[in-house]
Amino acid sequence: MKAVISVLLVVLGLCLAPLSLAAFASVNPNVSDVLRFLSVVEGAFSASLRLASVDAFWRGLTYLLLCVACVWAATYVKPRA
Numbered sequence: 634m635k636a637v638i639s640v641l642l643v644v645l646g647l648c649l650a651p652l653s654l655a656a657f658a659s660v661n662p663n664v665s666d667v668l669r670f671l672s673v674v675e676g677a678f679s680a681s682l683r684l685a686s687v688d689a690f691w692r693g694l695t696y697l698l699l700c701v702a703c704v705w706a707a708t709y710v711k712p713r714a
Contacts, residue, residue: 643707650700656693
């Protein structure tokens with residue numbers, strides 16, 4: 634059971650990492666097309682969560698902290714020998 638929770642937390646952390654990158658990319662107007670597309674996806678995601686009123690920098694920082702917390706929790710919960 635601990636292994637399943639660990640894997641789910643790692644997957645959640647890996648899903649939050651591109652969101653933080655996209656939120657930080659939306660601050661810079663000279664980003665590549667891939668990051669601009671990812672930023673649009675992040676904007677739609679944050680709008681669905683009603684977080685669009687929060688600045689992109691603070692959304693990116695929040696995603697980043699959640700990502701780090703998920704990866705830390707996954708390593709803490711992982712089964713030990």
